[in-house]
Amino acid sequence: MPGHVLRDMSFRPSLAPCRGWAAQVILRHSSWVKDSFIKENMGAARYIWIDDSLRPASEGVVPFVSAAVQFGFSVFEGIRCYSTDKGPAVFRMDEHVERLLDSAHIVGFRELPVTAEQVKTAINQTIAANEFSACYIRPMIYLDGAMMMTVESGQPRFVVAVWEWKNFLGAEAKERGIRANIASFTRLHPNIMMTKAKVSGNYVSSILAKTESHRAGFDEAIMLGPDGYVAECTGENLFVVRKNVRGNVGNKIISTTPRAGILEGITRDSLIMLARDLGYSVVEEPISRDQLYVADEVFVCGTAAEVVGLREIDFRVIGDGKAGPVTRALQHEFDRVVSGRHVRSAQWLAPVPALNAAAVRR
Numbered sequence: 001m002p003g004h005v006l007r008d009m010s011f012r013p014s015l016a017p018c019r020g021w022a023a024q025v026i027l028r029h030s031s032w033v034k035d036s037f038i039k040e041n042m043g044a045a046r047y048i049w050i051d052d053s054l055r056p057a058s059e060g061v062v063p064f065v066s067a068a069v070q071f072g073f074s075v076f077e078g079i080r081c082y083s084t085d086k087g088p089a090v091f092r093m094d095e096h097v098e099r100l101l102d103s104a105h106i107v108g109f110r111e112l113p114v115t116a117e118q119v120k121t122a123i124n125q126t127i128a129a130n131e132f133s134a135c136y137i138r139p140m141i142y143l144d145g146a147m148m149m150t151v152e153s154g155q156p157r158f159v160v161a162v163w164e165w166k167n168f169l170g171a172e173a174k175e176r177g178i179r180a181n182i183a184s185f186t187r188l189h190p191n192i193m194m195t196k197a198k199v200s201g202n203y204v205s206s207i208l209a210k211t212e213s214h215r216a217g218f219d220e221a222i223m224l225g226p227d228g229y230v231a232e233c234t235g236e237n238l239f240v241v242r243k244n245v246r247g248n249v250g251n252k253i254i255s256t257t258p259r260a261g262i263l264e265g266i267t268r269d270s271l272i273m274l275a276r277d278l279g280y281s282v283v284e285e286p287i288s289r290d291q292l293y294v295a296d297e298v299f300v301c302g303t304a305a306e307v308v309g310l311r312e313i314d315f316r317v318i319g320d321g322k323a324g325p326v327t328r329a330l331q332h333e334f335d336r337v338v339s340g341r342h343v344r345s346a347q348w349l350a351p352v353p354a355l356n357a358a359a360v361r362r
């Protein structure tokens with residue numbers, strides 16, 4: 001009902017001066033951000049990178065007539081910058097930037113407005129300008145225009161937003177573990193929407209699943225693939241730990257296979273290496289729903305969530321009903337890596353250089 005929508009809008013005065021509102025939602029503590037948890041966890045930025053320079057965050061707006069807003073045609077990354085003794089440092093920057101450009105390639109962008117080196121410079125400068133010691137980083141390549149519905153009919157544009165984002169799944173999640181359900185929505189088949197790319201439109205399905213979970217009283221949704229096997233959560237990859245499998249005593253860590261319609265997560269990749277460093281055997285196999293129920297531990301991981309155990313799935317207690325020992329060990333290793341206290345830290349953390357004042361356009 002149009003009248004109803006208009007009445008609603010009048011309660012949001014912050015909308016009035018905005019040319020486009022999507023980026024404003026991210027960058028400001030606006031009245032649109034209703035969820036008090038998000039308000040507490042998302043520190044506002046003062047600068048945003050647009051195309052080739054830093055601008056005041058208030059300029060971080062997206063054209064309404066763009067395939068990005070109208071159809072979800074944009075690719076993005078989620079990266080974290082951590083506070084270390086040597087100053088802020090970006091976790092696995094090279095791999096994230098490579099995946100951003102791979103995503104752009106997968107959806108068919110031919111000429112990009114940026115190179116990998118320019119993306120890295122933009123990320124570093126945006127963090128430095130905002131003077132964050134730790135933050136979440138959201139680079140995006142979006143399609144401006146393109147109402148003719150071809151990539152060629154629009155213009156690729158590049159943006160980097162940053163914000164402080166402390167606990168994505170809640171402060172207690174790492175300690176206690178979270179509760180999940182199997183979503184009624186199926187994860188995308190690669191011939192419907194390609195899941196190796198972080199495409200904005202893919203996340204409509206994630207939002208549907210996670211909203212359903214929250215409304216049913218759970219914290220997160222596990223999505224099955226079109227083949228019926230476990231794919232991933234709405235923004236995290238999933239692992240299972242099983243002891244005594246077919247008489248083999250010892251912990252076996254099972255990760256979903258990249259053949260499932262999953263995003264090949266960079267946290268997932270890091271945890272596989274860290275688990276092998278600790279001597280665990282890690283295999284990539286299809287995981288069925290009932291294997292989750294009888295697992296000794298199930299944990300999920302992603303840049304925003306980091307490493308979080310699942311204590312309950314579909315009203316069935318998993319293992320001891322709290323984050324298990326393997327989950328805790330990997331959380332501990334991951335924390336040591338990202339805080340600069342692990343042998344892999346030097347390889348995986350890229351220190352943020354000082355701000356180049358010339359990059360700021362006022």
Ligand code: PMP
Pocket residue numbers: 078232233234235236237262263264265266267268301302303304
């Ligand atoms: N799956 C999906 C659908 C995601 O959006 C994410 C978050 N990027 C992940 C998995 C985890 O990937 P990463 O560890 O690279 O953040």
